[in-house]
Amino acid sequence: xxxxxxxxxxxxxxxxxxxxxxxxxxxxxxxxxxxxxxxxxxxxxxxxxxxxxxxxxxxxxxxxxxxxxxxxxxxxxxxxxxxxxxxxxxxxxxxxxxxxxxxxxxxxxxxxxxx
Amino acid sequence: xxxxxxxxxxxxxxxxxxxxxxxxxxxxxxxxxxxxxxxxxxxxxxxxxxxxxxxxxxxxxxxxxxxxxxxxxxxxxxxxxxxxxxxxxxxxxxxxxxxxxxxxxxxxxxxxx
Numbered sequence: 608x609x610x611x612x613x614x615x616x617x618x619x620x621x622x623x624x625x626x627x628x629x630x631x632x633x634x635x636x637x638x639x640x641x642x643x644x645x646x647x648x649x650x651x652x653x654x655x656x657x658x659x660x661x662x663x664x665x666x667x668x669x670x671x672x673x674x675x676x677x678x679x680x681x682x683x684x685x686x687x688x689x690x691x692x693x694x695x696x697x698x699x700x701x702x703x704x705x706x707x708x709x710x711x712x713x714x715x716x717x718x719x720x721x722x
Numbered sequence: 723x724x725x726x727x728x729x730x731x732x733x734x735x736x737x738x739x740x741x742x743x744x745x746x747x748x749x750x751x752x753x754x755x756x757x758x759x760x761x762x763x764x765x766x767x768x769x770x771x772x773x774x775x776x777x778x779x780x781x782x783x784x785x786x787x788x789x790x791x792x793x794x795x796x797x798x799x800x801x802x803x804x805x806x807x808x809x810x811x812x813x814x815x816x817x818x819x820x821x822x823x824x825x826x827x828x829x830x831x832x833x834x835x
Binding site: 611647648649650652697699710711712713714715 | 756758763764765766767768771811813822823825826827828
């Protein structure tokens, strides 16, 4: 979805380096999410944010941190990258609605390789 | 524990046939389900959703069926086209108002011309 953009699209880095992945959205959504995708494991939630002052850990937050700089921006950082963090990373957004029935819209993904 | 799984990891069909992709879930409290399509090199794309108070919902060429008795979700694609070739994921909202999605591992649909 062109309304959700991620940079960079591809990144190769070395073990121990600090990496930041960025996500921007023009959908005006309050909620933003970071997932990683690994073959055979599907999408797993790393962190999510329901507004600028709200940050929550997902199921696999260890080794990651996030920053919600503005409603439209949500960054994911790997403080010290390790090879098993090699994966596809997706950002997603959703509007805040009632009943929890809000579709998440995904960005194009960032392919990260840690050597 | 919570889980969302798929019965078939791969599905191959002929162009023009109907496709059925299945998904099982274990959390009876889940109240919202989504099917996503992911083409190679792209992010998941929303196809159709259904709330737990519904059994069936139709879109353009797609139908989602929800059977809460056996905790089963299916996606039916009518007149499958080569452009339908992708990985299809089901996802459930198991977080209630916190809206956290749990994703299945995906089914690869291949459409043969």
